[in-house]
Amino acid sequence: MTDRRAFLRTSLLALGGAALAGCDSISQSETGTKVLESAEGVTRRMQRLLSPSTALAKEFTEADISAVFKPNGTTMPDTALYQSLMKGGFADYRLAVDGLVERPAQLSLDALKALGTRTQITRHDCVEGWSVIGKWTGTPLAALLDHVAPKPDARFVVFHCFDDMEEDTPYYESIDITEARHPQTLLAWMLNDAVLPVANGAPLRLRVERQLGYKHAKYLRRIELVSTFDGIGDGNGGYWEDNGYEWYAGI
Ligand SMILES: Nc1nc2c(c(=O)[nH]1)N[C@H]1C(S)=C(S)[C@@H](COP(=O)(O)O)O[C@H]1N2
Ligand SMILES: [Mo]
Numbered sequence: 001m002t003d004r005r006a007f008l009r010t011s012l013l014a015l016g017g018a019a020l021a022g023c024d025s026i027s028q029s030e031t032g033t034k035v036l037e038s039a040e041g042v043t044r045r046m047q048r049l050l051s052p053s054t055a056l057a058k059e060f061t062e063a064d065i066s067a068v069f070k071p072n073g074t075t076m077p078d079t080a081l082y083q084s085l086m087k088g089g090f091a092d093y094r095l096a097v098d099g100l101v102e103r104p105a106q107l108s109l110d111a112l113k114a115l116g117t118r119t120q121i122t123r124h125d126c127v128e129g130w131s132v133i134g135k136w137t138g139t140p141l142a143a144l145l146d147h148v149a150p151k152p153d154a155r156f157v158v159f160h161c162f163d164d165m166e167e168d169t170p171y172y173e174s175i176d177i178t179e180a181r182h183p184q185t186l187l188a189w190m191l192n193d194a195v196l197p198v199a200n201g202a203p204l205r206l207r208v209e210r211q212l213g214y215k216h217a218k219y220l221r222r223i224e225l226v227s228t229f230d231g232i233g234d235g236n237g238g239y240w241e242d243n244g245y246e247w248y249a250g251i
Contacts, residue, residue, distance in 0.1 A: 057209035071199035077163035099224035102149035126213035138188030159217035212249035
């Protein structure tokens with residue numbers, strides 16, 4: 001066995017032990033949340049060790065595409081700003097990109113498309129237990145990051161959406177820079193060769209193919225690079241995370 005393999009094996013064993021210890025103490029611990037958080041961190045690191053950060057989610061063929069891509073969550077944002085942009089066919093839409101970046105930007109859809117395009121047929125898995133297969137076309141998020149140049153202390157990419165889940169509580173989500181630079185992570189504007197329908201997140205939504213449906217923020221309004229989630233929502237990295245869901249929703 002090479003030194004590297006021996007090292008990996010020892011690390012995996014150590015992580016496995018830590019994960020088991022984590023499960024054990026969840027049932028006993030009175031500070032269950034903290035323990036759960038660290039167990040989740042272990043799962044994420046395990047997954048990254050077992051499958052490298054470049055591993056692709058499975059891609060399908062045209063024949064596999066579902067007849068209907070079931071819309072879920074918000075299907076028609078009712079905020080005044082979104083409604084007026086929608087009535088103008090999103091001609092006045094601009095995606096704001098700011099936070100810890102060297103070159104903040106306000107991009108029209110055409111300017112975004114000019115940064116690059118990728119098409120992929122993937123399976124969407126909702127935490128509720130259903131799946132659909134769809135064909136997505138969009139700009140790799142990596143190309144947008146290259147365009148705005150994240151500062152060295154940028155660790156997470158936060159997606160702010162147009163739709164309110166409760167009064168003045170917009171949907172939001174976040175991923176880390178590694179996931180953001182994954183080749184299948186897209187800002188998508190087309191579904192099944194047609195302009196992205198409003199129900200599925202028009203004019204622009206995230207695809208982050210190795211994670212569950214709630215991570216795929218629809219109705220993107222603003223992308224913010226940050227070093228922590230302090231001051232964003234309740235500080236857990238997403239609307240559903242603020243309501244108890246896991247931040248890392250690996251499939
Ligand atoms: N802005 C926003 N993004 C969202 C949601 C939402 O309600 N609002 N719902 C999430 C959930 S739970 C799922 S399963 C997917 C559904 O995407 P679809 O409507 O294209 O099926 O969007 C995710 N992104
Ligand atoms: Mo979902």
